[in-house]
Amino acid sequence: MIEIKNITKTFNPGTVNEHKAIDNLNLTLHEGDFITVIGSNGAGKSTLLNIIAGSVPADSGFILLNGTDVASLSEHKRAPYFGHVFQDPMKGTATDMTVIENLALARSRGKKRSLFRWSIPNKDKTFYEEQLKSLGLGLETRLYQKVGLLSGGQRQAITLLMATISQKPSFNQIRKDYVKFNPTRRSEAKEEVERVYHEQKEIFVNSRKAIRKDSSLSLVEKNEKIKDAYGIFDSKMREYDVTKPVLLLDEHTAALDPKTAAKVLEITERIVKEQSLTTIMITHNMNDAIKYGNRLIMMSNGKIAVDISGEEKKKLTISQLLDMFSSASDNDVLSDSAILG
Numbered sequence: 164m165i166e167i168k169n170i171t172k173t174f175n176p177g178t179v180n181e182h183k184a185i186d187n188l189n190l191t192l193h194e195g196d197f198i199t200v201i202g203s204n205g206a207g208k209s210t211l212l213n214i215i216a217g218s219v220p221a222d223s224g225f226i227l228l229n230g231t232d233v234a235s236l237s238e239h240k241r242a243p244y245f246g247h248v249f250q251d252p253m254k255g256t257a258t259d260m261t262v263i264e265n266l267a268l269a270r271s272r273g274k275k276r277s278l279f280r281w282s283i284p285n286k287d288k289t290f291y292e293e294q295l296k297s298l299g300l301g302l303e304t305r306l307y308q309k310v311g312l313l314s315g316g317q318r319q320a321i322t323l324l325m326a327t328i329s330q331k332p333s334f335n336q337i338r339k340d341y342v343k344f345n346p347t348r349r350s351e352a353k354e355e356v357e358r359v360y361h362e363q364k365e366i367f368v369n370s371r372k373a374i375r376k377d378s379s380l381s382l383v384e385k386n387e388k389i390k391d392a393y394g395i396f397d398s399k400m401r402e403y404d405v406t407k408p409v410l411l412l413d414e415h416t417a418a419l420d421p422k423t424a425a426k427v428l429e430i431t432e433r434i435v436k437e438q439s440l441t442t443i444m445i446t447h448n449m450n451d452a453i454k455y456g457n458r459l460i461m462m463s464n465g466k467i468a469v470d471i472s473g474e475e476k477k478k479l480t481i482s483q484l485l486d487m488f489s490s491a492s493d494n495d496v497l498s499d500s501a502i503l504g
C-alpha cells in the first residue's frame with residue numbers, strides 16, 4: 164500500500180515564475196490497484212509521479228510505502244521499489260548496450276554488483292529469452308543487438324520489461340519482508356502471510372497430486388497443468404511481495420503509432436496482472452483510461468478532482484468523462500488528444 168499524504172510542490176518559489184504544481188494532494192493506493200490518470204496539460208500528473216519516484220523532491224508531505232516513509236530516500240535508493248517508464252523511448256534504455264545487457268542491468272538493480280566484472284550466465288540468457296518471447300515482438304532473436312537499433316515501440320516494451328524484471332524473491336524472503344514492512348502489525352502480518360502460504364501450498368500440492376493421477380492426460384499436458392497450478396500459487400504469494408516495484412507509467416505509449424501503442428498497452432496489462440503490480444498510468448487517451456485499470460483519477464491544478472473505481476469505473480463512458488473533464492478543469496485547456504481519444 165502507498166499512502167501519499169499532504170504532498171505539495173511549488174516550482175520557482177518566490178519568483179515571477181512561481182507555480183504550485185501539486186497542491187496538498189492525498190492519495191492512497193491499495194495493493195494491486197491499477198490507476199489510470201488523466202488531466203489537462205500542466206495539471207501536475209508527471210510531477211506527482213516524479214515525486215513518488217524521487218526525481219523531484221516534494222516541499223512537504225509523506226510517501227508511505229507499506230507504512231515506511233520513503234520521501235526522504237534518494238531516487239537511487241527508491242529505485243528498487245519503483246519502475247518509472249516515460250513517454251520518450253530514448254529515456255528508459257542504454258542505447259549503446261545490447262538488449263541482454265540492458266535487461267541484466269535492470270535485474271541487478273538495487274544489488275551490490277560490479278558493472279565491470281559481470282558476465283551473464285547461460286541460465287540467465289534462457290530467462291531473458293523467455294521474457295523477451297513473452298512480449299510477442301520477436302525480440303528474443305535480438306539479444307545481442309544494441310538497443311539503439313530498435314524501434315520506439317520495441318524499446319518501450321523492453322523498458323517495461325526492465326521496470327518489472329527485478330529479481331523475484333523466494334517465498335521465504337517474501338514472508339520475511341512482509342512482516343518487516345508491517346512494523347505496526349507484525350504478529351497479524353506474520354499470521355496472515357503464513358496462513359496464505361500454507362493454504363496455497365496445500366492447494367498446489369493437492370492439485371499436483373490430482374494432475375499426476377489423471378490418466379487421460381499426456382506427460383506434456385500434465386507438466387503444463389502443474390506449471391499452471393504453480394503459477395497460481397506463485398501469483399498469490401507475489402501479492403505479498405512488498406519489494407516488487409510499483410509501476411509508474413508516464414504516457415508511455417504516447418510516442419508510438421496506434422497499433423504499437425495498443426500492443427505495448429496489452430503487454431503492460433499482462434505484466435501488471437501476472438505480477439499483481441500496483442500501477443499508476445498517465446494517459447491522454449480517454450478510451451485507454453476507461454479500458455485499463457480498476458480506478459481512474461482526474462487531476463486538475465495539482466489536485467485530484469475525480470477518483471472513480473470498481474463498478475462505477477467500468478460503466479464510465481467517454482462523454483461522461485469529458486463532462487467531468489470540462490467541469491473539473493474550467494480554466495484548463497483541453498488537449499486535442501484528450502478529445503480525440
Ligand SMILES: Nc1ncnc2c1ncn2[C@@H]1O[C@H](COP(=O)(O)OP(=O)(O)OP(=O)(O)O)[C@@H](O)[C@H]1O
Nearest residue numbers: 174175182184202203204205206207208209210211
Ligand atoms: N522542473 C520544473 N520547473 C518549473 N516548473 C515545472 C517543472 N516541472 C513542471 N513544472 C510545472 O508544473 C506544472 C505541472 O507540470 P506537469 O509536468 O506535472 O504536468 P502534466 O500534468 O504532466 O502535464 P502534461 O499532460 O503536459 O504532461 C506545469 O505548469 C509545469 O510547467
Ligand SMILES: [Mg+2]
Nearest residue numbers: 208209210413
Ligand atoms: Mg506530463
